[in-house]
Amino acid sequence: MERLPGFRDFYPEPLPHQDLWSADARQYIFDHWRTTAKRYGFREYDGPPLETLELFTTKSGGEIIGQLYNFKDKGERDIALRPEMTPTLARMIAAHERSYKKPVKWFALPQLFRYERAQKGRLREHFQLNADIIGESAAAADAELVALLIDTLRSLRLTEADFLVRLSSRNAWHDFFQQHQGKLEQEYDFYQVIDKLDREEPETNQEKLAALGFSLAEVMVFIEKAEPTAELQVILDNLAARGLHDYVKIDYSVIRGLAYYTGSVFEAFDRKGELRAIAGGGRYDNLIKLISGGKVNLPALGFGMGDVVLLELLKARGLLPKFDGALDVFCLIEDESLRRDSLKLVQDLREAGLVVDYSLTPAKPDKQFKRAQELRAARTLKLERSAASEMVARVKHLQTREEQTLGVAEAAKSLKAGVGR
Amino acid sequence: MERLPGFRDFYPEPLPHQDLWSADARQYIFDHWRTTAKRYGFREYDGPPLETLELFTTKSGGEIIGQLYNFKDKGERDIALRPEMTPTLARMIAAHERSYKKPVKWFALPQLFRYERAQKGRLREHFQLNADIIGESAAAADAELVALLIDTLRSLRLTEADFLVRLSSRNAWHDFFQQHQGKLEQEYDFYQVIDKLDREEPETNQEKLAALGFSLAEVMVFIEKAEPTAELQVILDNLAARGLHDYVKIDYSVIRGLAYYTGSVFEAFDRKGELRAIAGGGRYDNLIKLISGGKVNLPALGFGMGDVVLLELLKARGLLPKFDGALDVFCLIEDESLRRDSLKLVQDLREAGLVVDYSLTPAKPDKQFKRAQELRAARTLKLERSAASEMVARVKHLQTREEQTLGVAEAAKSLKAGVGR
Numbered sequence: 123m124e125r126l127p128g129f130r131d132f133y134p135e136p137l138p139h140q141d142l143w144s145a146d147a148r149q150y151i152f153d154h155w156r157t158t159a160k161r162y163g164f165r166e167y168d169g170p171p172l173e174t175l176e177l178f179t180t181k182s183g184g185e186i187i188g189q190l191y192n193f194k195d196k197g198e199r200d201i202a203l204r205p206e207m208t209p210t211l212a213r214m215i216a217a218h219e220r221s222y223k224k225p226v227k228w229f230a231l232p233q234l235f236r237y238e239r240a241q242k243g244r245l246r247e248h249f250q251l252n253a254d255i256i257g258e259s260a261a262a263a264d265a266e267l268v269a270l271l272i273d274t275l276r277s278l279r280l281t282e283a284d285f286l287v288r289l290s291s292r293n294a295w296h297d298f299f300q301q302h303q304g305k306l307e308q309e310y311d312f313y314q315v316i317d318k319l320d321r322e323e324p325e326t327n328q329e330k331l332a333a334l335g336f337s338l339a340e341v342m343v344f345i346e347k348a349e350p351t352a353e354l355q356v357i358l359d360n361l362a363a364r365g366l367h368d369y370v371k372i373d374y375s376v377i378r379g380l381a382y383y384t385g386s387v388f389e390a391f392d393r394k395g396e397l398r399a400i401a402g403g404g405r406y407d408n409l410i411k412l413i414s415g416g417k418v419n420l421p422a423l424g425f426g427m428g429d430v431v432l433l434e435l436l437k438a439r440g441l442l443p444k445f446d447g448a449l450d451v452f453c454l455i456e457d458e459s460l461r462r463d464s465l466k467l468v469q470d471l472r473e474a475g476l477v478v479d480y481s482l483t484p485a486k487p488d489k490q491f492k493r494a495q496e497l498r499a500a501r502t503l504k505l506e507r508s509a510a511s512e513m514v515a516r517v518k519h520l521q522t523r524e525e526q527t528l529g530v531a532e533a534a535k536s537l538k539a540g541v542g543r
Numbered sequence: 544m545e546r547l548p549g550f551r552d553f554y555p556e557p558l559p560h561q562d563l564w565s566a567d568a569r570q571y572i573f574d575h576w577r578t579t580a581k582r583y584g585f586r587e588y589d590g591p592p593l594e595t596l597e598l599f600t601t602k603s604g605g606e607i608i609g610q611l612y613n614f615k616d617k618g619e620r621d622i623a624l625r626p627e628m629t630p631t632l633a634r635m636i637a638a639h640e641r642s643y644k645k646p647v648k649w650f651a652l653p654q655l656f657r658y659e660r661a662q663k664g665r666l667r668e669h670f671q672l673n674a675d676i677i678g679e680s681a682a683a684a685d686a687e688l689v690a691l692l693i694d695t696l697r698s699l700r701l702t703e704a705d706f707l708v709r710l711s712s713r714n715a716w717h718d719f720f721q722q723h724q725g726k727l728e729q730e731y732d733f734y735q736v737i738d739k740l741d742r743e744e745p746e747t748n749q750e751k752l753a754a755l756g757f758s759l760a761e762v763m764v765f766i767e768k769a770e771p772t773a774e775l776q777v778i779l780d781n782l783a784a785r786g787l788h789d790y791v792k793i794d795y796s797v798i799r800g801l802a803y804y805t806g807s808v809f810e811a812f813d814r815k816g817e818l819r820a821i822a823g824g825g826r827y828d829n830l831i832k833l834i835s836g837g838k839v840n841l842p843a844l845g846f847g848m849g850d851v852v853l854l855e856l857l858k859a860r861g862l863l864p865k866f867d868g869a870l871d872v873f874c875l876i877e878d879e880s881l882r883r884d885s886l887k888l889v890q891d892l893r894e895a896g897l898v899v900d901y902s903l904t905p906a907k908p909d910k911q912f913k914r915a916q917e918l919r920a921a922r923t924l925k926l927e928r929s930a931a932s933e934m935v936a937r938v939k940h941l942q943t944r945e946e947q948t949l950g951v952a953e954a955a956k957s958l959k960a961g962v963g964r
Contacts, residue, residue, distance in 0.1 A: 123598050123634050123834055126622070129591035131635050134649065138642025145587045161893045163900035163918070165868050166566045170550035170668065171592060171654070172624075177544050193614040193622075196658055201547070201614075203593075213544050214552050221559025223917055225903060228555065233592070237617055247591065255903075262903040273893065363883035364890040413544055447586050462784035469785040472582045472694065479584035482646060482676075482683040496644055497584070 128246030135445040146445030151429055152231055155251040158274045159229040164253055167228045169210035175200035177209045181382055181412060191237035203235035207252040208424060209413060215256055216414030224257025245430060254424030261353050264386045264423055265360030271390060271401055271425050272369045279441045285400060288373035289388045294351045295377060298344055308334050316377045348372040357386065382406045392435050400435060401427035451537060452494035453480035454504040456487045463513060464505050467534060474538040549667030556866040567866030572850055573652055576672040579695045580650040585674055588649045590631035596621035598630045602803055602833060612658035624656035628673040629827065629845060630834060636677055637835030645678025666851060675845030682774050685807045685844060686781030692811060692822055692846050693790045700862045706821060709794035710809045715772045716798060719765055729755050737798045769793040778807065803827045813856050821856060822848035872958060873915035874901035875925040877908045884934060885926050888955060895959040
């Protein structure tokens with residue numbers, strides 16, 4: 123029986139094949155996402171992986187709607203597996219808005235889904251760090267959020283040589299659009315063309331822009347000038363004060379595909395330009411009002427950072443640690459009459475927080491020792507009877523090959539003292 | 544816009560209403576599940592939340608099939624949201640069996656789904672700790688797994704006064720069934736009746752058993768005698784050696800509903816008998832062979848522990864800590880000309896691992912201080928210019944109200960030294 127196309131199994135390391143996904147690397151990324159967000163004072167939330175189809179269809183726009191993983195449930199409801207987290211967050215905030223002091227700083231680690239024609243290697247799910255600030259319209263919030271994005275990547279040992287945040291603004295494009303007499307009802311179409319500039323031929327871009335009353339040349343001049351608006355300058359200055367200036371650059375070719383963005387927008391890219399965007403986000407000051415049917419009106423902004431591109435980048439830069447699941451202690455049981463005492467000791471060490479394993483069934487000494495090595499145990503521990511028939515413990519450090527014979531209580535104490543090594 | 548019935552949103556604490564679910568309590572439980580499993584040498588894995596319907600329909604049996612959350616995807620495939628993790632694990636193991644040394648000890652923290660008539664308060668999803676040992680047929684593996692179950696609950700500060708593991712065996716029931724001349728093709732029906740004994744009236748039980756050629760009286764005698772089989776005695780002795788004897792008891796009224804169990808089965812209950820089972824599991828020596836179409840044949844066993852009943856129990860026993868998301872430092876910015884320097888300091892402290900927040904925008908001193916208190920900051924930090932126009936830092940401990948004025952570097956150093964408090 124096979125797993126569904128586009129979905130992933132996650133295995134413990136060492137992985138039997140290079141093309142398998144590592145549960146350990148996933149957890150490593152999750153831990154860093156969580157820790158960094160918390161350092162910034164963000165609090166964790168989560169919603170259901172399933173929502174009503176309606177929650178997404180009118181709000182997200184563009185690519186996301188075309189690729190929704192939706193279906194009818196047994197009650198004939200129209201359901202969608204969440205393609206993004208922001209509408210869920212807006213729904214949750216709208217429901218209990220008054221109970222949380224503003225600005226609200228929240229994060230989540232959702233699994234997100236899409237359904238598109240299955241192509242080789244194309245995934246139908248991924249995980250994302252989602253971080254959002256709600257209830258603050260000042261650009262200082264945008265800077266705080268971009269700083270979190272940068273520090274999340276830095277916590278994984280990526281540097282300014284590895285990635286860059288390209289900062290842009292829907293407001294800048296809105297002004298441009300108005301100054302060039304764009305028609306109000308075509309503004310989102312215009313943004314869609316800008317969003318795809320890099321992916322299309324110049325002729326196609328020229329044609330599409332002409333249909334909307336623009337020339338590719340004037341668009342390119344605007345992008346190349348890259349003059350920060352007053353709002354973006356505030357963000358740049360704020361990031362500079364934190365010493366993060368080298369991680370960010372104005373780039374108006376970024377505009378983001380989603381319909382609901384209203385202010386600053388940004389994407390993080392690898393400097394070599396080999397990968398898709400590592401993260402992206404922006405301001406969506408009208409979404410909560412839209413989702414709540416006008417009941418709650420709060421400015422908001424957020425970003426999402428996916429696990430797939432990030433993992434590729436960390437691999438390419440050699441920044442993933444080895445996840446060998448090393449044991450602190452492997453308990454050798456060579457004398458079966460000492461199994462009960464060994465189990466008691468194993469229990470004692472585990473209760474103290476040590477990672478301990480042993481052979482569940484009687485096995486030859488060399489087989490047990492081999493198993494200890496396979497499991498990358500730091501130490502082996504073996505109970506023995508001394509000549510005086512007293513019970514003693516032999517502790518061996520597998521790397522230094524140092525060996526000690528101690529009283530049982532003494533051995534336990536010494537091993538516990540080394541918790542965390 | 545509403546969330547789907549039977550699904551949960553998880554909010555950060557303090558919760559605005561008692562009936563909301565806490566993201567912090569969820570994470571607290573997840574952390575303890577993960578840490579305890581690792582101490583036992585279990586490694587983490589995960590599979591997709593969606594699988595082919597087929598993976599579950601022929602293997603699980605009983606209640607699970609009747610409540611499958613299944614649907615047709617856009618490609619007309621029959622899909623199910625996973626109702627349990629074991630078939631996914633069996634599928635994953637079967638695919639890469641040779642690459643992992645036996646016994647394999649794996650755990651996962653999946654979200655599981657079911658679809659039944661929506662009743663008030665009935666959930667359609669929950670989270671589970673799933674722990675499994677694969678490739679070991681000896682009862683020592685059963686004992687290791689039950690010990691993990693017990694220690695997982697103990698890590699959450701539950702004691703033998705709070706819960707009990709009821710240990711039983713399909714083998715014991717199989718022997719009983721044969722000794723009483725049960726018909727082979729009715730054996731699973733018989734198990735289903737035993738599984739529901741507690742939930743039905745004696746008359747109903749008597750009737751159902753009679754139809755299968757048994758009397759309720761002989762069944763009750765067998766249950767009340769509670770004589771451990773040789774296999775169960777090994778498990779009891781093993782647990783006793785670990786000092787866990789008081790947490791476990793033979794109870795043949797436990798038999799488990801799933802079709803695929805083959806040996807020991809067990810369930811953990813609260814001692815007061817107020818809640819549904821906290822956890823349950825057993826041996827399923829034939830499932831991997833079944834799932835792999837005969838290619839891989841490995842003995843296996845596992846248990847699942849859900850988050851919902853566990854949370855109820857922890858609440859009832861007052862064992863949930865307060866999750867106030869306390870800050871290490873709240874930085875007060877009363878002099879806007881010092882905002883840049885304050886941001887630099889905030890950045891420095893966060894990089895050192897401290898949880899730090901500040902007012903994103905200019906605000907009155909008392910408002911900022913109130914915010915620091917709301918966020919339960921341990922300390923406030925404020926940059927000031929001294930009379931000699933030097934920059935100094937005032938650090939205030941909010942509980943003791945102790946206050947110190949230090950050089951900026953000195954203040955940073957002192958705060959960093961207190962990381963983790």
